[in-house]
Amino acid sequence: MPLQLHHIVIDTHDLPRLARFWAAVLDWPILSVREREIVIGPYENAPAGICFMPVSEPKRTKNRLHIDLTTTAEDRDAEIERVIRLGARRVDVGQTGEESWTVLADPEGNEFCVVRPKRTLIA
Structure with a gap:
């Protein structure tokens, strides 16, 4: 069986x-809340979630990996x-202003994007 996410x-300071x-x-x-990790997810047995783990040093540079989020155009x-x-x-992060996404950072400076909604493909 192949690997799954x-x-x-x-990593987080707080x-x-x-x-x-x-x-x-x-x-x-x-x-899930443990001494050195907190896990969030869409529901209890979801196949993937986000795990937060503590680190002592602050974030210093741009993320090499980031999360893209989307919603409906109206929202x-x-x-x-x-x-x-x-x-x-x-x-x-160097955007021109013509992008179809907005770059935000969470409270610890981790960049993420809110991108335009996915288009529905008509067959």
Whole structure:
């Protein structure tokens, strides 16, 4: 059997704060809390989730891997503003302003994008 995605792991300086932020952004429950990890996911037996693990050093450079999020066209701007109210901020990673995505950073500076909605393919 081929490998399957289990978790995306995000290193964090403030474990509970970042886990709560992402749980609120994605509207996912916190599934597991241990001394050195918190796991969130869409539901208890979901095939993949996000695991937060503590590190002592702060983030220093641009992510080599990031998360892309999307929603409907009608909700996109409202969702960006909601996520900013939760603690995200807009960041400049060299975009021109013509992109179809908005770059944000979570409270610890991890960049992620809110991209345009997927188009429905008509067969």
